[in-house]
Amino acid sequence: QLQLQESGPGLVKPSETLSLTCTVSGGSISSSSYYWGWIRQPPGKGLEWIGSIYYSGSTYYNPSLKSRVTISVDTSKNQFSLKLSSVTAADTAVYYCARRGTDRWHWYFDLWGRGTLVTVSS
Amino acid sequence: AIRMTQSPSSLSASTGDRVTITCRASQGISSYLAWYQQKPGKAPKLLIYAASTLQSGVPSRFSGSGSGTDFTLTISCLQSEDFATYYCQQYYSYPLTFGQGTRLEIK
Numbered sequence: 683q684l685q686l687q688e689s690g691p692g693l694v695k696p697s698e699t700l701s702l703t704c705t706v707s708g709g710s711i712s713s714s715s716y717y718w719g720w721i722r723q724p725p726g727k728g729l730e731w732i733g734s735i736y737y738s739g740s741t742y743y744n745p746s747l748k749s750r751v752t753i754s755v756d757t758s759k760n761q762f763s764l765k766l767s768s769v770t771a772a773d774t775a776v777y778y779c780a781r782r783g784t785d786r787w788h789w790y791f792d793l794w795g796r797g798t799l800v801t802v803s804s
Numbered sequence: 805a806i807r808m809t810q811s812p813s814s815l816s817a818s819t820g821d822r823v824t825i826t827c828r829a830s831q832g833i834s835s836y837l838a839w840y841q842q843k844p845g846k847a848p849k850l851l852i853y854a855a856s857t858l859q860s861g862v863p864s865r866f867s868g869s870g871s872g873t874d875f876t877l878t879i880s881c882l883q884s885e886d887f888a889t890y891y892c893q894q895y896y897s898y899p900l901t902f903g904q905g906t907r908l909e910i911k
Contacts, residue, residue, distance in 0.1 A: 731900040789895035790838035794847035
């Protein structure tokens with residue numbers, strides 16, 4: 683059974699770079715059927731899509747964050763990663779990794795990690 | 805970006821009730837719409853995709869309808885485990901966007 687697990691620091695200082703990794707277990711990240719992505723949720727608020735990556739390295743980013751976001755993939759480790767630069771308190775959120783389909787009718791997120799809370803504070 | 809607006813923002817209901825949540829898109833999105841359920845401290849769970857297709861394992865009391873700009877999620881007979889927050893998501897175009905959520909509470 684395929685599972686996703688986020689990992690990374692729970693506390694990041696303002697102006698620094700937030701770095702998270704999502705490990706895919708029970709299946710291959712190199713599947714031609716899926717994109718792998720990041721979604722965040724500030725405490726008590728709604729969901730915001732950050733971006734998605736294909737195993738080949740092809741990416742899509744939310745324009746609202748594009749200037750600060752880099753998503754990369756390491757197929758040898760079955761992992762993909764998120765880097766968000768120049769963070770502020772507004773970037774404090776639970777960060778989820780999730781899977782979506784590549785087919786046009788399957789761009790919804792059918793599998794999610796448990797999420798990890800990242801707090802931006804000095 | 806396509807804006808998704810849910811109504812109501814919160815809703816109180818009793819076990820056994822039938823409830824409907826609405827999601828409106830700022831422009832037409834055909835049937836490229838998904839619904840999620842989120843319980844406190846948990847990740848969202850996919851309920852419905854393509855506006856009306858039930859995800860495997862989701863109880864049949866959940867149903868979705870609509871196309872274009874107006875969509876609904878209906879729970880036909882509320883169970884205790886259904887009290888949660890519900891989100892819609894459009895996947896017609898990038899950036900992928902979510903509604904602000906509807907919190908379903910016990911009356």
